[in-house]
Amino acid sequence: MFLSVFDMFKVGVGPSSSHTMGPMVAGGRFLDHLRAQPFKVAGLRASLHGSLAFTGVGHATDRATILGLAGFLPDTYDHDKAEATLADITRTGTVSPQGLGTLVFAPKTDLIFDYETPLPGHANGMQLMATDAQGDVVARETYYSIGGGFVVTEAEQAREAALDARDAKRHPYPFETAAQMLEMAKESGKSIAEMKRANELEHTNARDLAEGLDRIWQVMNDCIDRGLTTDGTLPGGLLVRRRAMAIHNSLIAEQGMNLTAPHIINDWMSVYAMAVNEENAAGGRVVTSPTNGAAGVLPAVVRYWLHHVPGAAPSRVDEFLLTAAAIGGIVKHNASISGAEAGCQAEVGSASAMAAAGLCAVMGGTPMQIENAAEIALEHHLGMTCDPVRGLVQVPCIERNGLGAIKAVSAASLALRGDGTHLVPLDACIKTMFETGQDMSEKYKETSLGGLAVNVPNC
Numbered sequence: 286m287f288l289s290v291f292d293m294f295k296v297g298v299g300p301s302s303s304h305t306m307g308p309m310v311a312g313g314r315f316l317d318h319l320r321a322q323p324f325k326v327a328g329l330r331a332s333l334h335g336s337l338a339f340t341g342v343g344h345a346t347d348r349a350t351i352l353g354l355a356g357f358l359p360d361t362y363d364h365d366k367a368e369a370t371l372a373d374i375t376r377t378g379t380v381s382p383q384g385l386g387t388l389v390f391a392p393k394t395d396l397i398f399d400y401e402t403p404l405p406g407h408a409n410g411m412q413l414m415a416t417d418a419q420g421d422v423v424a425r426e427t428y429y430s431i432g433g434g435f436v437v438t439e440a441e442q443a444r445e446a447a448l449d450a451r452d453a454k455r456h457p458y459p460f461e462t463a464a465q466m467l468e469m470a471k472e473s474g475k476s477i478a479e480m481k482r483a484n485e486l487e488h489t490n491a492r493d494l495a496e497g498l499d500r501i502w503q504v505m506n507d508c509i510d511r512g513l514t515t516d517g518t519l520p521g522g523l524l525v526r527r528r529a530m531a532i533h534n535s536l537i538a539e540q541g542m543n544l545t546a547p548h549i550i551n552d553w554m555s556v557y558a559m560a561v562n563e564e565n566a567a568g569g570r571v572v573t574s575p576t577n578g579a580a581g582v583l584p585a586v587v588r589y590w591l592h593h594v595p596g597a598a599p600s601r602v603d604e605f606l607l608t609a610a611a612i613g614g615i616v617k618h619n620a621s622i623s624g625a626e627a628g629c630q631a632e633v634g635s636a637s638a639m640a641a642a643g644l645c646a647v648m649g650g651t652p653m654q655i656e657n658a659a660e661i662a663l664e665h666h667l668g669m670t671c672d673p674v675r676g677l678v679q680v681p682c683i684e685r686n687g688l689g690a691i692k693a694v695s696a697a698s699l700a701l702r703g704d705g706t707h708l709v710p711l712d713a714c715i716k717t718m719f720e721t722g723q724d725m726s727e728k729y730k731e732t733s734l735g736g737l738a739v740n741v742p743n744c
Contacts (some may be wrong), residue, residue: 287452287459288614290485290607293639294501295434295573297359299565300678302577303409303623303731304337304344305359307430312353314436315413315426316382324423326415328389329354329380332397334410336625337430339732341398343521343676345568350411351392356382359434364568389416406442407431408625408730432623432631433575456484463615463656463711470652477642477652478607485607498603505561505572505584512560519566521677527567529560553593554694555687557585562683575613575622578629578671578678579636581686583609586640586693590647601647609643612659612711619712620719624671625731627722629682633689634666634718638711640693645700653705660711661696667714668721670729672736681737 297306312331319326331350333341341347348371355370357363374380378391389395404410407429415424427439452459458473458480460466469480485494513533519525533556539545558581565571565580574583587605590597613622616635621627641662645655666689674680728735 287456287484288610288617289488290481290610291497291501292435293433293573293575293610293613293617294606295360296501296504297434297571297573297577298362299568299571299577301344301346302434302573302580303430303432303625304341304346305349306434306573306577307349307409307428307436308333308337308346308411309349309353309357309359310434310436311411311413311428311430312350313356313358314428315415316354316356316385318426319415319424320384322424324417326385326388326423327418328395328416328420330390330395330397330414330416330422332399332412334399334412335403335408336731337409337411338398338400339734340673340676343673343733344678347392347396347398350396351380351390354382354390354413355380362570404429406437406439407623408727409623432621432626433573433617434577435617456487458484460611461615461618463612463659463715466611466615467652467656476604476608476646477611477655478604478646481607481611495603498606501572501606502587502602504570505574506588508564508569508571508580509557509560509584509588511569512562512564513556515563515567519563519677519679520568521566521675521679523675523677523679525566525679525683527563529556529563532556532559550589550593551691554585554589554690555684557588558582558686558690559683561585562678562686566677566679566683575617575635575639576624576632578624578682579632579686579689581683582633582636582689582693583640583643585686585690586644589690589694590644594648597647605643605647608646608655609639612642612655613639615711616663616715616718620715621722627719628669628725628730629671629685630663630666630669630718631722632671633685634663634669636686637666637689637693637696638663640690641696641700644694644697648697648701650697650701651705654700654703656711657703657705657707658697658700660707660709660714661699662693663711663714663718664709665692665696667718670725670736671731672729672738673731673733674738674741676733676738680741
């Protein structure tokens with residue numbers, strides 16, 4: 286099993302990696318599929334299923350699907366160009382993706398929210414279709430947006446075991462579980478980040494890896510800065526006001542005061558995370574960490590470490606990210622990072638585990654302490670539901686990232702106080718998280734049919 290650090294950390298657009306980025310990526314993949322066909326198509330259709338249907342409007346899934354079929358991709362997303370394109374599509378009932386000409390696609394009739402027919406491969410399913418001049422379907426593909434911007438077809442899901450076997454032969458440290466990771470670290474004498482780096486270098490060179498990691502942190506850091514300096518009301522109709530700027534200004538004003546309470550450091554961690562998730566909720570540029578809904582946790586912990594911990598060095602951010610990506614890959618491979626599949630424990634819980642591991646690493650933790658930090662953080666998110674009010678990635682998502690960051694720092698600190706010995710292995714915690722998610726009612730898994738979503742007035 287190999288998931289690159291650039292798979293776990295992808296530059297994209299808010300508000301959701303699974304509901305916004307994933308459908309946009311799926312649209313792009315379908316266009317590539319059509320470009321490779323010998324026949325000419327005249328029109329496009331799309332149907333959204335499961336969670337993509339239930340919370341699709343609040344998560345901008347309809348916009349993302351339309352833009353994906355028009356040729357937009359998350360990594361190069363241009364907001365102004367997208368708005369102009371959407372207006373043209375609404376007016377003309379057509380899209381004009383590169384290399385395919387002008388195709389009939391009227392969103393009001395050709396984009397269907399199917400609330401009745403779940404697809405078998407994942408809660409976030411969608412079908413994309415191409416039609417001929419008579420309106421008959423000549424090409425159809427099913428895509429699953431499985432969290433974090435990852436998109437797979439039905440055929441790719443079936444080939445997963447074969448891909449795992451191939452990766453095991455290709456990489457020097459092909460760990461699929463935390464237990465394997467610790468054993469390889471013990472045998473090699475390498476850190477988790479060093480093993481992860483060695484695996485990455487099978488796919489790229491050292492310079493590109495370094496530049497890519499620098500870019501990931503730069504986008505994360507820029508997102509924090511934008512969130513800390515932007516005021517106003519978030520879109521979507523809940524009239525949620527941005528709070529990060531005001532909180533940050535208050536914290537700045539209190540700096541240097543002799544009577545500042547020690548617990549105020551928690552407000553710094555929270556405000557960094559909230560800044561990111563307010564940007565995400567506004568449709569801004571973020572990095573999946575491992576998802577958009579949980580995008581604030583890890584950047585907040587990195588920023589906390591760099592700005593508030595003595596001895597922190599920017600040159601070690603790559604070690605933080607590589608360690609976090611290793612943990613995130615294990616979680617995704619053995620469980621899920623999708624709120625629609627396993628609740629928010631799979632999103633903010635996984636993000637907190639990744640951040641705890643990264644912080645523990647740069648604070649001098651051993652592989653055993655790092656694994657312990659990740660387990661503590663994930664364990665204390667078990668059972669967390671995904672119940673966004675009105676299907677928007679705002680309430681409780683924004684503050685939940687702040688608390689996830691605080692838990693990550695606490696977990697790393699506790700792990701560093703011990704020798705790494707602990708009762709519950711990370712693998713057992715990951716297994717428990719997935720089983721809990723499987724047992725969780727669908728109304729608590731990103732459908733907005735239960736929990737806060739129905740008990741909080743949202744009009």
